[in-house]
Amino acid sequence: MKKDIIAMVLAGGRVDELSVLTLKRPKAALPIWGIYRIIDFALSNLMNSGIDIVGVLSQYKPYSLISHIQNGSHWDFIGRGREIRILSPFKGNSDSDWYKGTADAIYQNLNFIDHFDCEDVIILSGDHIYSMDYRRVLRFHRERDADLTIVFKQIPMSEAHRFGIAELNSDQQVIRYEEKPASPFSSYASLTIYIFKKEVLKRLVIYNSQHGKSYQIYNEIIPYMLQNNFRVFGYTFDGYWQYARTIREYYNTNFDLLNRDNLTILESMNIRTNNGFFEYSDVPPTFISNKSNIENSIISSGVRVYGNVINSIISPDVVIEQGVNIKNSIIFSSTIVKEGCQISNCIIDKNVIINPGCQIGDTDSLSEPQITLIGKGTEIPANTTIEKGCIIPPDLKKEDFSEKIIPANTEFMRRSL
């Protein structure tokens, strides 16, 4: 099928730093801003950029991602000549063909790419939060007849050691690139958004499949291209972009939405989600009782509030009972917080039940509070105190809590995990 450009979205990664939040889902499927999942940003950008053939490379616990994407209709990926396909690892010639790296994931799906008669392939990560018109990047790429265009953003030098860093010449050609350099030489950080000429990409990943060690685009393909005089260019982006790769970053990114200017930007970004069809499609409007106080918060549909919510982000179908105070917290869908609970500086995953009278999280209200995490599906018995900075794993039952007080910074992970 003739196509201008097709997209490959890398959505397989778990990201260890996100702890219990990504035990049951890849980072791309992590909820954010009440109703979204992180991958919504990449998918909506593709939709808004008019790119309508998308392969999603998934590997780590893909179920939540598959059920979120469904047939892609929420991002307009269904219809004649439009599609989104989840490309999971499959058994190939050799025995175990898990994706060994990003380059290998592309290599193993060359038959998908080859199905389309296209000039370029855009490869991007499904775990970042931003709005970008990829058409502009494509125009830049073609104007320079580039073999590869990488999108960069200038970041503080203190952060540069966490990214792929490049030096660009005055023509915006990449003259030096290093992945996570110990002593960064530039503040141009790769956002892992790549446009490759399709034929070049094919040659490179085939070569890499035979000679690679890490099988990563950033580690092996880009350095190889620079050594061998390929035309590699850097497109610079200066809009809102969030990595959300650590708990702190993820927490802070959520609260960006409490700034009304950011909310207005979000509304103009045309971000779509599948909030959609199954679980939360028809939850009623948010109900706020006559005993509630809500300040500076984002509250999704289907939430019933009988208590107080301050500086918090609440996903759909949550119940907040009387006498509850929720402060500086993020609560995922279908969680129930029962009477009299005090919740501060927490991230509480979905389907959690917090029985009456619990005190959870950092109440010292320092400028940089310690974040407490509660894993998906856990039930906390009544009158439990969980002090600041604790990490509670998913699926705990009431009986699993032997103590009434869990001291600060406890990370009790069940043995079975």
Place this chain on the structure above:
Amino acid sequence: MRDSRDTLVMLLAGGVGSRLSILATKRAKPAVPFGGMYRIIDFTLSNIMHSYLEMVGVLTQYKPLSLMDHIGNGECWNLYGRKRGIKILPPHTGEADSDWYKGTADAIYQNIPFMDNFKPQKVLILSGDHIYKMDYEAMIHFHEKKNAVLTIAAMPVPIEEAHRFGVMVTNDSDEIIEFQEKVKNPKSNLASMGIYVFDYKVLCEELRNIVGTKKGFDFGKDIIPSMLNRYKLVSFKFDNYWRDVGTIESFHSANMDCLKADSGLNLYEWNICTNLKEDGIGDKPPSAFGQYSRTSNSLISRGCHIDGEVYNSILSPGVKIMRGAKVYDSVIFSNSVIESGTIVNKVIIDKNVQIGSDCMIGQGEDIPNIISPSHLSCGITVIGKNVIIPDQTTIGKNCIIHPDVVVNNNISGAVIKSGETINFS
């Protein structure tokens, strides 16, 4: 097999909601928004879905466009699939030239060819303009068990209200022995809800004999009375929440019932399904509540910005209440904006309305609407779709501002007295 499988649903959704005033001038009554994010017809469609019914014909006549958009292919109510479906049936020219539906029975009569396609055993006839939750499958089961030819859902109403309904007298085994359609001194307070399960063959015979010979066009007036002593007619009792939201007052009060814990109308238990694709409702971000906002006993749909105060009110998606604005006992449809300092009291505001700052809406003497006092005398003011109201305007009670009106363009401080109606001059 489920009792409902061989039953075809015919949904009468054509009604001109004239008593709903300007809320229904641009859309059929079943398409009027309700409860924040729903439309009135969603209640009936959700009942159909929860009763496992699979094939529905929707009879439309009056301004069907927004209804057709809303129903779409029916997937929102699980009415889309190999054997499931929902079909819109607009009036069509038949043998005679102009065949607008002349009554409820006529609408069904004109669609006998459609019904014949499905060879149903039974037909469930419903109307799309009531707020209630009912298990039609239980009614169909009752119909089978009673071996009835026609089963009519019935509920007790206050006797002084009974003259507005068709009422029936029944014996101990629920058989209907008398039926009176909207009479002055009804013999019973058991009112027909306009929900019928018919044996399909008998229905067609009766329609051909009565409507086909132009003897009558209506179920309540013509078909039921003629069947009375010839067939077994039974009543299926219903005694839960049920409202005809056909007037401004009943529409407002049923909306307010969504906020009362003991009203019997509980959106959080009823599992009402709607079409979120329409108007991009499903794509709206969650609602934002500002630092100085106050919200009490209210339903807030997605995409709202609440920076002012909202009490006992129902907001549809995308409504903005600016800082310092106060909204009491009101129903506001999608994407309307209330600017700062404005006070809104017991007002129904349609879609895309802009109310400027420092206005007083719904303030003043309780004088009935001068043009239509019988429709509007309960203190509610109604503001139509796309109306623009400039800063510092005062609007009284029982006022009607017609859709698309721009109130006294560029003149702030205008006063519209209680009971006035503003239309294009």
